[in-house]
Amino acid sequence: VQLQASGGGLVQAGTSLTLSCTTSGPTASRSALAWFRQAPGKEREFVATISRNAGNTDYAASVKGRFTISKNNARNTVYLQMSSLKPDDTAVYYCAAKNTILTAPLYVHASEYAYWGQGTLVTVSS
Numbered sequence: 001v002q003l004q005a006s007g008g009g010l011v012q013a014g015t016s017l018t019l020s021c022t023t024s025g026p027t028a029s030r031s032a033l034a035w036f037r038q039a040p041g042k043e044r045e046f047v048a049t050i051s052r053n054a055g056n057t058d059y060a061a062s063v064k065g066r067f068t069i070s071k072n073n074a075r076n077t078v079y080l081q082m083s084s085l086k087p088d089d090t091a092v093y094y095c096a097a098k099n100t101i102l103t104a105p106l107y108v109h110a111s112e113y114a115y116w117g118q119g120t121l122v123t124v125s126s
Contacts (some may be wrong), residue, residue, distance in 0.1 A: 003117035025076070037079075037122075047063055
């Protein structure tokens with residue numbers, strides 16, 4: 001299973017950016033998916049997750065109301081739409097996949113995910 005994240009870049013505070021993560025094969029349709037991020041000097045933290053059936057989502061408190069996670073099984077892709085970006089959102093963003101037969105549960109811990117993308121850097125300037 002391979003995940004390829006893209007869409008990062010340098011943006012100004014208050015603007016929007018959408019990250020994409022394409023999975024190999026039908027991984028997206030068979031997995032719960034998530035985004036995590038790691039800022040310089042900090043530990044990796046949970047950002048958002050979506051259940052296998054895409055019916056449930058959850059977000060970190062710091063991004064709730066600003067970020068939206070979604071997925072397109074036909075394109076084997078998970079997205080993270082980010083709006084009202086803040087300098088504190090600056091980090092390397094990683095997508096992750098957890099193969100599961102359970103369609104509804106959400107997973108917020110990095111240790112629950114077996115597959116990871118390489119990360120894409122988002123820098124938000126003030």
